[in-house]
Amino acid sequence: MEHLDLSPWRVAHKSVLNLDQFDTRPPDQLPAESDALAAHTKKLSERLNHLQATLHAARSCSVLLVLQGMDTAGKDGAIRHVFSQVSPLGVRAVAFGAPTQEELQHDFLWRVHSKVPALGELAIFNRSHYEDVLVTRVRGLIDQATCEMRFRHIQHFESLLHESGTIILKCYLHISKHEQKKRLQARLDDPNKQWKLQPSDFTDRKLWPHFMRAYEEALSATSSSHAPWYVVPADSKPHRDLFIAALLVQVLEKLDLKMPKSAFSLSEVRLDG
Ligand code: AMP
Ligand code: MG
Numbered sequence: 001m002e003h004l005d006l007s008p009w010r011v012a013h014k015s016v017l018n019l020d021q022f023d024t025r026p027p028d029q030l031p032a033e034s035d036a037l038a039a040h041t042k043k044l045s046e047r048l049n050h051l052q053a054t055l056h057a058a059r060s061c062s063v064l065l066v067l068q069g070m071d072t073a074g075k076d077g078a079i080r081h082v083f084s085q086v087s088p089l090g091v092r093a094v095a096f097g098a099p100t101q102e103e104l105q106h107d108f109l110w111r112v113h114s115k116v117p118a119l120g121e122l123a124i125f126n127r128s129h130y131e132d133v134l135v136t137r138v139r140g141l142i143d144q145a146t147c148e149m150r151f152r153h154i155q156h157f158e159s160l161l162h163e164s165g166t167i168i169l170k171c172y173l174h175i176s177k178h179e180q181k182k183r184l185q186a187r188l189d190d191p192n193k194q195w196k197l198q199p200s201d202f203t204d205r206k207l208w209p210h211f212m213r214a215y216e217e218a219l220s221a222t223s224s225s226h227a228p229w230y231v232v233p234a235d236s237k238p239h240r241d242l243f244i245a246a247l248l249v250q251v252l253e254k255l256d257l258k259m260p261k262s263a264f265s266l267s268e269v270r271l272d273g
Contacts, residue, residue, distance in 0.1 A: 004029065006247055009230045011223035017216040022231045024176040026239035037238050044245035045085035051252040052090040052122050058257045059120035061165040065248065066125045068134070069173030070211060071201040072183035074234050075126045078173065081241040082248070083124070092117065095126040108132040108150065109157050119165055129154060130170075133218045138210045151221040158227040168227035169251060171244055172219060173234035177208050 011017055031037055055063065067075040083091050094115045103111045109129055117123035133150050136142045142150070158168055175183075184201060187193040204211065223229040230247060234240040 003250075004246055006230065006243070006250065009232065009243075011219045011229040011231060013220070013223050013225075015220050015223075017220040019174065019212050019216055019231065022174055022233070024174050024179065024233055024235040026233050026236045030239055030242065033236060033238050037242060041081065041238065041242045041245050042085060044242070044249050045082060047249050048083070048245060048252070049086045049090070051249065051257070052086050054257045054259055055122060055252070056090055056120045057259050060257070061167055061255065062117035062119050063122040063167045063248075063252070064117055064125065064161065064169070065123070065244075066128045066130065066168070066170040067173065068128060068130050068170070068215075069234065070175060070180060070208075071198075071204060072180050072187070073173035073175045074237055074240055075173060077237055078171075078241055078244050079124055079126060081237075082245045086122075091122045091124060093124040093126060096128055096131060107153075109153060113157070116161060117166060129157070130218060130222075134211065134214050135204070137214050138204075138207050147217075148221075151218070154222050155224065158222070158224070162226040167251060167255070169247060170223070170227060170229045171232045171247070172215060172229060173240060174231050175234045177205070179235045180205060 009022070055061070067078060069075055079093050083093075096112070099108075099111065112125075112129040115123065115125070132142075133147050133154070137147050161168060184197075184205070187197050219229045219231070230243075232240055232243050
């Protein structure tokens with residue numbers, strides 16, 4: 001499954017994107033939800049652990065995984081499962097909530113730039129600079145001209161990161177409105193999950209079509225060869241995790257990173273005792 005061709009889910013730059021045409025359910029070529037499917041994701045995650053260790057040792061590039069999606073789309077869950085076998089020392093997850101007063105006094109990329117991965121690091125953004133062209137736009141906090149200006153700033157920002165050695169992958173976790181209803185209901189019903197709920201989960205849900213149009217524009221304006229967007233079918237959690245794990249493994253394998261040689265001559269080492 002790691003050889004699955006993921007290109008059909010990749011967004012072409014400046015394409016006319018219609019998210020209604022992307023299925024939120026898993027593709028037919030993947031097996032049904034099963035223990036075998038979860039075991040496969042675990043294997044990919046173990047592979048990811050090895051690839052991350054090499055990335056860390058080689059320190060020649062960094063990896064940034066951006067996760068976006070509506071509330072309950074599974075950003076937290078994907079991070080938990082895809083990286084379950086990766087050393088906590090090897091990854092850094094950053095969640096972006098509503099900006100603070102201090103952050104609002106700066107340009108919208110200020111808080112994001114300080115969190116990008118250094119060479120050898122793998123960082124995951126749970127929400128990101130894309131909130132500044134999505135939620136802000138849908139809630140009418142910015143106008144169309146500002147939004148288009150920000151698309152350009154994002155393109156330049158991501159080009160800067162790319163040219164500085166960062167591999168950028170962006171996943172939009174695509175769930176149906178019906179699936180979100182089920183997940184919100186599950187949170188309402190479970191005392192251990194109620195803390196996760198915010199009033200905005202319900203107000204944003206009412207604006208669903210507006211969010212979809214904003215996502216379509218943002219994804220198509222900012223998907224590029226060096227920072228592609230993928231529309232991840234996310235109604236099924238195990239398939240969503242498999243998709244993201246396979247994508248990361250494919251991209252990291254292609255880098256063909258090698259463990260560096262020792263920095264000193266090992267033949268001169270004498271172990272005492
Ligand atoms: P959660 O990810 O569920 O913890 O929620 C974080 C909330 O912060 C979501 O409602 C986001 O839309 C909101 N948020 C994140 N970034 C921004 C931003 N730049 N401007 C406004 N709201 C934001
Ligand atoms: Mg939430």
